[in-house]
Amino acid sequence: MPVSRALLTKAYEAACRAEIEALKPGNVHVFADGHRMSADQFLRSAEVSAAPLTEPGVSVGRRILAAVDATRTAVATNTNLGIVLLAAPLLRAAELPGRDLGANVREVLDSLTMDDTAAAFEAIALASPGGLGDADNDVREQPKIGLVEAMRQASDRDLIARQYANGMADVFAIGLPALAQAEERGEGGMWPAVAVYLAFLTGFPDSHVARKHGLDTALKVQREAAAVAADLARQPGEEARIALLTAFDRDLKARAINPGTSADLTVASLLGRCLSQCLA
Structure with missing residues (x-):
């Protein structure tokens, strides 16, 4: 229906x-x-x-x-x-x-x-x-x-x-599974959406970043995001996880880097x- x-x-x-x-x-x-x-x-x-x-x-x-x-x-x-x-x-x-x-x-x-x-x-x-x-x-x-x-x-x-x-296909094959896996791990609040965002940011060089700053920068951000995602998985407490993401957030914004495509795909997945x- x-x-x-x-x-x-x-x-x-x-x-x-x-x-x-x-x-x-x-x-x-x-x-x-x-x-x-x-x-x-x-x-x-x-x-x-x-x-x-x-x-x-x-x-x-x-x-x-x-x-x-x-x-x-x-x-x-x-x-x-x-x-x-x-x-x-x-x-x-x-x-x-x-x-x-x-x-x-x-x-x-x-x-x-x-x-x-x-x-x-x-x-x-x-x-x-x-x-x-x-x-x-x-x-x-x-x-x-x-x-x-x-x-x-x-x-x-x-x-x-x-x-x-x-x-x-990427929404259904990457975004939705990342969301489901986060919830299966017991993630709540904002964390499932963060998981989807990082899945796209680590899975692809963000095309908004590539358009604004070039493919090499987008690939560098992809590698940086993968390192942050790995560190995040090892952090047990929410306060430490927020601090980790905040530091990366400030660093990217200081370089005027906005992974907007990954954010758009996060909305589509949700x-x-x-x-x-x-x-x-």
Whole structure:
């Protein structure tokens, strides 16, 4: 049975809130702002983007555009483009009658039209993220190919694009298992979300970091994150674990490094788990 709009809205806002309440090194969170953005801006962005992302009868592309437009009006900066790009197909998939969210997501992506592509391109141009205008299909021009194909062409350099190309396989194969494993270990509070974030940060060179600072820096951050994750696993107490993450957080922010793609994928994973549970 499809998930109701009220539950979709609740799931989306809860995923955004859980991500911003987790101490994610280098990213914005309630423990510390950063990169000229605040946690309150992200919470406000989640609030105003929820309605357009769950609007019944509206296409994925139009939801993306309306959500980005609402965010820009509310906070005047790009806080959530990656989140919106990932959340829109997930939320639409939960509206379909099938109980398998992964299969539903693939169905949604397969059914995207050129109108979806044009609306998504307009949203990306509106959000003005660095570098995307130089892609094979300039988002400031009318699209020549469908959204999934455009994302496929960018998937080797952008992990958000890769999710469109692979049916969000990384969300289902990395994010959801990391979340489940953390909960099986007895983790509570923010720690499951931290585990998901670190799973992505250690699993890939963050594409936002690579776009801003180059691939070598992104690979270095990936190695640093792996060392921090290993140290974290050896720390028995919450106070020591928070101190470890805080030190890494300050170091990354001092270098103006923001692993934003890993954070976006964390939201998608939190949302995907909730939607899967709703469909079960």
